[in-house]
Amino acid sequence: MEIGIFDTYPDVLDVVIISEMLHISKAKVYELIHDKKIKGFLIGRKFRVLKKEVIRFINTVPII
Helix, strand or coil: CCCCCCCCCCCEECHHHHHHHHCCCHHHHHHHHHCCCCCEEEECCEEEEEHHHHHHHHHHCCCC
């Protein structure tokens, strides 16, 4: 059985974890959420994103 690249991450992610996963800034993660490129939701005052949404986003990004 092959281990997926994101298997060690939790199923619900915060902005800090997403920025580490994608090697981008937290500001860029917020931009992606606000632009609805990554679907997120608020719990209190903090954004959360399902891991499957991050994987979906990665799979839709065009390769240059």
